[in-house]
Amino acid sequence: QKEVEQDPGPLSVPEGAIVSLNCTYSNSAFQYFMWYRQYSRKGPELLMYTYSSGNKEDGRFTAQVDKSSKYISLFIRDSQPSDSATYLCAMSAVGKLIFGQGTELSVKP
Amino acid sequence: DTGVSQDPRHKITKRGQNVTFRCDPISEHNRLYWYRQTLGQGPEFLTYFQNEAQLEKSRLLSDRFSAERPKGSFSTLEIQRTEQGDSAMYLCASSLGTRGEQYFGPGTRLTVT
Numbered sequence: 001q002k003e004v005e006q007d008p009g010p011l012s013v014p015e016g017a018i019v020s021l022n023c024t025y026s027n028s029a030f031q032y033f034m035w036y037r038q039y040s041r042k043g044p045e046l047l048m049y050t051y052s053s054g055n056k057e058d059g060r061f062t063a064q065v066d067k068s069s070k071y072i073s074l075f076i077r078d079s080q081p082s083d084s085a086t087y088l089c090a091m092s093a094v095g096k097l098i099f100g101q102g103t104e105l106s107v108k109p
Numbered sequence: 110d111t112g113v114s115q116d117p118r119h120k121i122t123k124r125g126q127n128v129t130f131r132c133d134p135i136s137e138h139n140r141l142y143w144y145r146q147t148l149g150q151g152p153e154f155l156t157y158f159q160n161e162a163q164l165e166k167s168r169l170l171s172d173r174f175s176a177e178r179p180k181g182s183f184s185t186l187e188i189q190r191t192e193q194g195d196s197a198m199y200l201c202a203s204s205l206g207t208r209g210e211q212y213f214g215p216g217t218r219l220t221v222t
Contacts, residue, residue, distance in 0.1 A: 004151075006151075008149070032208070032210075034210070034211075036213075041198075041216075041218070042215060042216070043113075043115075043200055043213040043214050043215045043216045044152065044200070044213045045213070046210060046211070046212060046213075049210050051208075088151050088152075090151070094207050095140075095157060095164070095165065095207065096142065096154040096157060096165065096167075097142075097144075097152070097154065097202075097211060098154070099151030099152050099153070100151050101149070101150055101151050102149075102150070102151050
């Protein structure tokens with residue numbers, strides 16, 4: 001069993017939809033949680049960073065962490081075609097990041 | 110541009126050759142990480158440095174791989190006697206201290222023929 005599980009999709013939604021992306025994990029030592037966006041053949045771009053449990057909002061993006069359930073989510077409101085990319089969840093205890101497999105998202109105009 | 114930079118962006122080599130990649134982190138960041146990513150997978154950790162000290166190496170980092178960070182600035186990752194299975198995107202990231210925020214470079218895509 002992987003330490004971090006993420007549904008690879010692909011996920012296709014119409015423009016303007018609310019997108020929900022999720023990851024589960026097994027290591028209770030994780031305390032830093034991140035979401036990265038990666039376009040094809042590019043490096044991952046940090047979208048959201050959360051320490052411990054709670055919610056964080058940044059524009060159209062909201063990240064949620066529930067440590068009791070070992071479950072994290074990323075919500076994208078008013079999705080745009082430019083949001084089409086692979087979204088990676090990542091988490092760490094005190095150093096290296098452990099990534100999910102990534103979810104491929106396509107937002108159709 | 111003050112982000113993480115990597116060189117080269119793409120490397121094609123023949124099996125058995127040695128290759129070396131370079132990473133320049135964000136200037137004030139003291140931690141530097143190397144990851145490897147294959148198609149359809151998330152990045153996998155290889156090794157990381159705090160300043161010039163190499164603090165952790167993954168079991169993925171076989172004896173053919175070596176990384177250095179002289180003087181705690183840029184880092185190099187060398188792969189000796191490359192194999193076709195080494196074909197992947199090699200990503201470098203940097204961070205400040207133990208906080209989780211790691212910023213990635215554009216990656217070096219290695220193709221071994």
